[in-house]
Amino acid sequence: MSAAAPVVPGTTGATPGTVPAVRADPAAAPLAPRARLLPALGAVYRAQLSRARVARIPLLFVATFQSVGIMVMLRGVVDGGDAEAARAVVAGSSVLVVAFVALNLLAQYFGQLRASGGLDHYATLPVPPAAVVLGAAGAYASFTVPGTIATAVTGCVLFQLPLVNLWVLAAVIPLAGAALAGLGAALGLLAPKQELATLFGQLGMSAALLLGVLPAGNMPAPIGLVRDLLPSTYGVEAFARTFDPHPDWVMVGADLSVCAAVGVVSLAAATWAYRRAACR
Amino acid sequence: MSTGTEQAAPSTAATARDAVIAVRGLVKTYPAGRGRRGAATPAVRASDGIDLDIRRGEIFGLLGPNGAGKSTLVRQLTGLLRPDSGAIGMLGHDLVRHPERASRLIGYLGQESTALDELTVSLAAETTGRLRGLDARTARAERDAVLAELGLTELAGRAIKRLSGGQRRLACFAATLVGERQVLVLDEPTTGMDPVARRAVWAAVDRRRAEHGATVVLVTHNVIEAETVLDRVAVMDNGRVIACDTPAGLKVLVADEVRLDLVWRDEPPLHLPEVAALRPAAQISGRRWTLRLPQARARAVIAEITGGQAFAALDDFTLATPSLEDVYLALGGRQKGLVKA
Numbered sequence: 036m037s038a039a040a041p042v043v044p045g046t047t048g049a050t051p052g053t054v055p056a057v058r059a060d061p062a063a064a065p066l067a068p069r070a071r072l073l074p075a076l077g078a079v080y081r082a083q084l085s086r087a088r089v090a091r092i093p094l095l096f097v098a099t100f101q102s103v104g105i106m107v108m109l110r111g112v113v114d115g116g117d118a119e120a121a122r123a124v125v126a127g128s129s130v131l132v133v134a135f136v137a138l139n140l141l142a143q144y145f146g147q148l149r150a151s152g153g154l155d156h157y158a159t160l161p162v163p164p165a166a167v168v169l170g171a172a173g174a175y176a177s178f179t180v181p182g183t184i185a186t187a188v189t190g191c192v193l194f195q196l197p198l199v200n201l202w203v204l205a206a207v208i209p210l211a212g213a214a215l216a217g218l219g220a221a222l223g224l225l226a227p228k229q230e231l232a233t234l235f236g237q238l239g240m241s242a243a244l245l246l247g248v249l250p251a252g253n254m255p256a257p258i259g260l261v262r263d264l265l266p267s268t269y270g271v272e273a274f275a276r277t278f279d280p281h282p283d284w285v286m287v288g289a290d291l292s293v294c295a296a297v298g299v300v301s302l303a304a305a306t307w308a309y310r311r312a313a314c315r
Numbered sequence: 316m317s318t319g320t321e322q323a324a325p326s327t328a329a330t331a332r333d334a335v336i337a338v339r340g341l342v343k344t345y346p347a348g349r350g351r352r353g354a355a356t357p358a359v360r361a362s363d364g365i366d367l368d369i370r371r372g373e374i375f376g377l378l379g380p381n382g383a384g385k386s387t388l389v390r391q392l393t394g395l396l397r398p399d400s401g402a403i404g405m406l407g408h409d410l411v412r413h414p415e416r417a418s419r420l421i422g423y424l425g426q427e428s429t430a431l432d433e434l435t436v437s438l439a440a441e442t443t444g445r446l447r448g449l450d451a452r453t454a455r456a457e458r459d460a461v462l463a464e465l466g467l468t469e470l471a472g473r474a475i476k477r478l479s480g481g482q483r484r485l486a487c488f489a490a491t492l493v494g495e496r497q498v499l500v501l502d503e504p505t506t507g508m509d510p511v512a513r514r515a516v517w518a519a520v521d522r523r524r525a526e527h528g529a530t531v532v533l534v535t536h537n538v539i540e541a542e543t544v545l546d547r548v549a550v551m552d553n554g555r556v557i558a559c560d561t562p563a564g565l566k567v568l569v570a571d572e573v574r575l576d577l578v579w580r581d582e583p584p585l586h587l588p589e590v591a592a593l594r595p596a597a598q599i600s601g602r603r604w605t606l607r608l609p610q611a612r613a614r615a616v617i618a619e620i621t622g623g624q625a626f627a628a629l630d631d632f633t634l635a636t637p638s639l640e641d642v643y644l645a646l647g648g649r650q651k652g653l654v655k656a
Contacts, residue, residue, distance in 0.1 A: 063407025064497060066419035068448040078445035086433040153429030159393050161418040242392040313395075 069161040078282070079162075079170025087178055098135040099182035101127040105248060106190050115195040118278075119250050125190030126275035127248030130211055130232075132182040134243035134267050137216035139236040141175045145223025146232025149312050158313035168220055170303045175219070176212025183208055187274075200277035203287065210294035211270030215243075217301025218266060224308035243267040266301070269293040333531045334368035334404075335498060336392065341365040341401035343387055343554075361387035362398065363554035372524050374531045378541045378639060379551035385534045386426070386502060387554070392532065393423045395502055406497060422447075422496035424504050428475065428487045436478075436486045437462065437471040440493045447494030457493045464522075465515045480507035483497050487517055495527070502534040517544055540641040550643055557646045562639060569637040569645045573613045577604045577620070578631040589619045602630070607641055 070078075106128045113120045149152050157167045184204060186203070191198050219236060226232035246254075246262040254262065262268050273290035276282050343362040347355060369375045377385045390396035392403060394410060394417030403410040410417050431439040433528075440461060444454035462468050467489055470478065475486050476591045488504055499520070505513045523529035535541050541548055542562045549559040558565055577583075581601045585591050593616065597604035608616065613634060620626060637645075 064420070066408070066416055067494070067496065069419065070446050070448040074450070075446055078442045082434055082438055082442040085435070101350075148429060151429040152425065154425040155393075155395055155423075155425045155427065156430035157446070158395055159418050159421065159423040159425070160443065161415075161448055162446040166446075169437055 067161065070163070070166070072163045072166050074161045075166035076170045076173075079167055079174050083171050083174030084177060086091060087174075095136065095178055096178070097180055098132045098152070099185055101135065102182070102186040103189050105131070106186070106193055109248070109302045110193055113194070113197045114281050115193075119252065121194040121196060122168045122275040122278045123250040123271070124248050125187065125194055125196055125278070127244075128190055129183050129274060130186040130207070130247060130267050130270045131240075131244055132186055132217050133176070133179045133211050133270065134209060134240045134247075136179045136182070137172070137175045137212050138219040138222075138243070138267075139240040140178075141172065141216050141219035142223035142226075142236030143174075143233050144171070145220050146226055146229045146236075149224060149232075150229035154309075154313050164309045164313070165302075165306045166310050168217075168302060172213065172216035172220055172302060172305070176209060176216050179212060180208055196278050197280075200282060203274060205275045206291055207270050207274050207294075210298060211267060213298030214266040214270070214301060215239075217298050217303075217305050220305035221301055221308050224312045226304060239310070247271045266294060266297040269297075334402045335371045335373075336367065336369040336532070337402075337404040338365055338367040338388075339402040339404075341388070341391060341403065342399045343391060343396065344399055360554050361601070362391065362401075362438045365401070365554075367549060367556065367557055367559065369530060369532060371515045371530055372528045373546045374520065374524070374533060374544055376541050376545035376548035377532065377534045377551055378536065378538070378548050378643070380449050380536055383551040384554035385536075385551055387501055388551075389502055391532055393421055394418050398565060406636055420496065420498055422491045422494070422499045424488055424491040424499075424501045426502050426506075428483060431487060432476040432483075433474060435472055435474055436467055436489065439475055439486060440490045442455075443490040443497050444493035447496075449494050454493065461492045461519075464492075464519055466511075481509055481512050485512045485515065488519075492519060492523075495523075496529070497527070498530050498532070499523070500532045500534075504533070505537075505540065513540075520544075530654070538643075541639050548639065550639070550646060552643070552646075556644065565639060565642045566637055568583055569607075569641050571609055572637055572641065572645070573610050574637060574641055575608055575613050575616060576631075576635070577606070577627055577629060577635045578602055580630040581628065584625055584628045587623065587625050589616075589623060607637075607644070610643070 106124055109124045113124055115121060184201075187201055187204060188198065190196070191201070218239065222235040222239065223232040226235055242261070242265055246258070246265055247267055251259055251262060269290040273287045273294070276287050276290070342360070343365055345359045345361055346349065346359040363384070365384075375614065377388060379385050387396065391398050392405070392410070394414030398411060401411070405417070405420055408416045408420065419653045431443075434442065437458060439636070440458040441454050444457050445451065445496060449457065459468075462471055465485055465488070467482075467486060470482060470486070475483050478486060484504065484507055488501070491499065491501070501520075505516055508516070520529075520531055524531065533545065545562055547559065547561050548565065549556045550565065551557065575598075581602075583590055583594075583602075583604070585594065593604065593606060596608075597606050599605075606613070606616070617632070620629065620632070
């Protein structure tokens with residue numbers, strides 16, 4: 036195509052109601068508009084959410100059942116009165132639901148989509164990559180809401196912890212969800228094989244389980260370091276702090292900020308990975 | 316008409332005015348793979364210097380057996396795969412330099428439906444329309460119109476993965492049509508469909524062609540479908556276009572030949588000299604022998620076989636005018652895998 040051909044600046048990002056006039060060749064046909072980020076994100080989110088009804092409900096039940104089961108099991112060795120351990124168990128088990136769904140299941144979903152050629156569908160539509168990744172990540176984070184709340188309430192009752200600050204889940208679920216879903220999406224899209232995507236997703240969830248539900252104080256230093264590297268840890272810590280009679284809200288905010296920052300970075304990485312996987 | 320763009324890209328820009336799609340010297344090689352235990356796979360030249368011009372309003376077919384390079388070509392046309400070299404012009408746009416523009420020119424139906432499988436027929440069509448840039452109201456209106464056109468309204472609330480293979484394909488085709496495009500690229504759209512669904516597909520394609528001059532690129536390995544619906548067809552083999560013409564024009568290449576199929580009841584009676592003489596020329600598939608012969612010779616063979624002892628061993632025979640499969644073989648196509656259905 037002619038180097039001098041005018042690609043009209045600023046017309047590639049479609050503005051509402053206009054057909055962008057990218058005309059490299061004077062005889063070139065006008066291009067259909069692109070889908071804009073927010074409507075496309077909404078459409079992907081809605082479609083992904085509808086998949087829950089068809090395919091995801093048994094898995095969401097398993098995710099919740101697993102967390103409640105762990106709490107019941109640990110109730111045998113952790114006293115309701117043992118404040119630090121009880122808080123860690125309840126917070127860790129609740130965030131584990133998010134790790135199961137947003138990290139593990141999303142990694143598997145994108146791994147499967149990539150391996151089967153399903154990404155071609157999105158790649159041949161004029162949709163911003165971020166809309167596909169954020170829509171799917173948002174939907175998977177949303178899937179975790181009922182299970183996380185059910186686990187947290189059950190845990191508070193089981194370990195005699197106060198229910199008053201459970202509203203903080205309204206911040207913990209989306210932010211830990213963003214961090215873990217971004218990580219899951221990136222793993223699923225970067226893994227060279229579908230089996231590896233499944234493996235990474237499972238390992239991530241196992242790490243969140245093993246390092247999340249026990250108090251950090253008793254862990255050896257190297258394991259504590261690994262725990263600090265895991266994004267779910269900050270969701271667990273933020274949630275656990277709110278069981279204190281006088282929660283340190285600054286620290287809660289700091290922990291949630293780490294989740295938010297990891298979410299931004301991992302979702303950006305996942306968007307990059309999507310671009311890379313969609314066009315070779 | 317301006318000639319301002321011809322200096323830099325003469326081949327694609329010049330033909331872009333007559334051709335909706337112009338492909339020049341397209342080459343794509345998949346690198347050699349290193350298999351496990353040292354079993355290396357050699358490099359494959361999946362597109363080996365392809366030239367094509369596809370005109371406005373045409374139903375243009377890519378015919379060839381599996382592995383001929385049809386899907387690789389389609390993936391390059393749709394911006395999914397970058398060619399190693401060559402040019403692709405579509406409606407005046409350079410798709411090698413700007414592969415992302417393909418999505419704003421093409422409606423693509425791929426072979427895989429995993430992205431839509433767990434959605435309902437209705438939501439798959441609506442979401443695809445939204446992702447083609449339609450606003451919510453237009454997407455819903457087009458969804459309803461397309462589902463009605465294809466006879467899918469009653470299935471609108473069913474999940475695609477719970478449908479039969481042919482219905483699933485039709486639902487994905489519906490999604491392809493929501494959000495009008497000037498070019499439709501359909502990769503084996505009618506696989507698994509019953510005749511009613513097939514007719515719905517071709518009627519929908521014809522309507523778009525008549526109403527707004529849509530151009531269709533159709534990938535198929537079904538010779539009967541190719542002969543009945545295509546305006547022109549490129550026959551592909553080993554990454555190359557070995558012929559390109561109308562189906563009738565291609566069949567002229569083998570017009571003096573006919574195809575004779577002989578089906579034996581049991582073992583062919585090779586002790587009979589007239590049967591033994593046919594064997595070297597026959598393509599044998601179980602009890603069926605297929606022979607491609609000049610017309611006069613075919614008549615003589617039938618007279619010999621049906622008039623002599625061999626007739627008792629014969630279960631069935633058919634004499635047919637040549638098909639595109641015969642053209643493919645006459646042109647030197649080496650692979651089996653074309654479907655006659």
